[in-house]
Amino acid sequence: MxxxxxxxxxxxxxxxxxxxxxxxxxxxxxxxxxxxxxxxxxxxxxxxxxxxxPDKTALLVAVAVEGFRRLNRRLRGSSTGAAGSSVERLRHMGEQYVRFALENPAHYRLMYGREALARQDHPELREAAAVLLEHLIGVIRVHQQRGEIEREDPRAQAYVAWSAVHGLASLLIERQIDPNFDVDALLNQTTETLLVGLRGAGTATG
Amino acid sequence: MxxxxxxxxxxxxxxxxxxxxxxxxxxxxxxxxxxxxxxxxxxxxxxxxxxxxPDKTALLVAVAVEGFRRLNRRLRGSSTGAAGSSVERLRHMGEQYVRFALENPAHYRLMYGREALARQDHPELREAAAVLLEHLIGVIRVHQQRGEIEREDPRAQAYVAWSAVHGLASLLIERQIDPNFDVDALLNQTTETLLVGLRGAGTATG
DNA sequence: GGGTGTATGTTGACGCCGTCAACAACGTCG
DNA sequence: CGACGTTGTTGACGGCGTCAACATACACCC
Known part of the structure; x- marks a missing residue:
């Protein structure tokens, strides 16, 4: 044997x-x-x-943490390596984020699903997610300094950007979006709308 | 007795x-x-x-459908009743959406969590979600006709808007956002960014 | 190199779960 | 008043996460 x-x-x-x-x-x-x-x-x-x-939840947390690591690696590659203007890089980063979710739907769900991971706090998981956020904030700061997006609290802008891509990824994964719809086009329009919104503020009101 | x-x-x-x-x-x-x-x-x-x-899942689906009904009722009220400019109404609708999620986190999770509801297709659930989307598309069409947002495929714009609010709601519910952060401010900034992005397109590239 | 202690893996058992089949009570309609 | 469909009950089954008691393998010390 x-x-x-x-x-x-x-x-x-x-x-x-x-x-x-x-x-x-x-x-x-x-x-x-x-x-x-x-x-x-x-x-x-x-x-x-x-x-x-110690229990099944701890195992799943480890799996989720590993997922965050992979996602981080992928985003890091796309924010430093890509060609084109720097705004193009930010857009590319958003694309990579959504694609990761589409390629690993169940894994992505686990990473953000508080339900499956019980109600407890898991510091390592929180930290893995925080690394991702900090990286995004850093990228946004760079673009601010180049005058490509408005200078507001970069953390708030990061949350807004994150919401946009996470929302799209989530709706796609949960099949809430018409499957006949062209995903690439929708992804482009999402990042486009987001970048326009982040760049020019003015008042949308009235 | x-x-x-x-x-x-x-x-x-x-x-x-x-x-x-x-x-x-x-x-x-x-x-x-x-x-x-x-x-x-x-x-x-x-x-x-x-x-x-027939089984537990069917019961949960009924609960989720009821959740969609309540959310629909709330949004319908805010899109027709509110004061101010018509863009203000769209913003108010987004706010109400996120607030509903924050007030009923577990219910909201169930409504969108494909995991909990097994892998099957549940037509009534799909339809309840579709009603919400159609309503949003209708509101967007009205704003298009008033020249307040760009005239592109309203369905695509609806998906973009939905992604933004769903993403924010989801991240808040799953506690991915710093609890010290002012939720109202973040919500304002999200709707603001979204509306600016929907209104003025131009090219964000280069 | 033999003995001992600790890390690692196994087995049996417990209580909880969703679900089904067989049975019982209720209400209705001839 | 009796037959019958609807609704609720009970017992049982297999699967689950988990714990306690036990077994094995390896590492280290004399």
């Missing part, structure tokens, strides 16, 4: 659990993740995960 | 189930809704609900 190198001890069960849970989530949604099922898929008993995570 | 008027038969158990489930959701989140618990709260056995709903 050459099937298991480490025999009794798994080697790195913790990492394997997070990886496998992520795979199951993208295959069958968060509901398909069961302590029994995940153990069975890894050739391990149902209670084995409890040596590495 | 004067405690039950109808003795064996409940009277209108179906309506009572929807109402009670909604109450439990706002008290303890969707996870606290259990066929056993809801039955017990209504003085009825755990299997009684199955005479009115």
């Amino acid at each position: 050459a099937e298991r190198d480490h025999a009794y001890h798994h080697g790195d069960l913790r990492a394997a659990l997070v990886e496998e849970a992520a795979a199951m989530i993208s295959e069958g949604g968060a509901a398909s993740v069961t302590m029994r099922a995940i153990g069975s898929r890894l050739g391990v008993s149902r209670a084995a995960p409890y040596r590495h995570f | 004067a405690e039950r008027d109808h003795a064996y038969h409940h009277g209108d158990l179906r309506a009572a189930l929807v109402e009670e489930a909604a109450a439990m959701i706002s008290e303890g989140g969707a996870a606290s809704v259990t066929m056993r618990a809801i039955g017990s709260r209504l003085g009825v056995s755990r299997a009684a609900p199955y005479r009115h709903f």
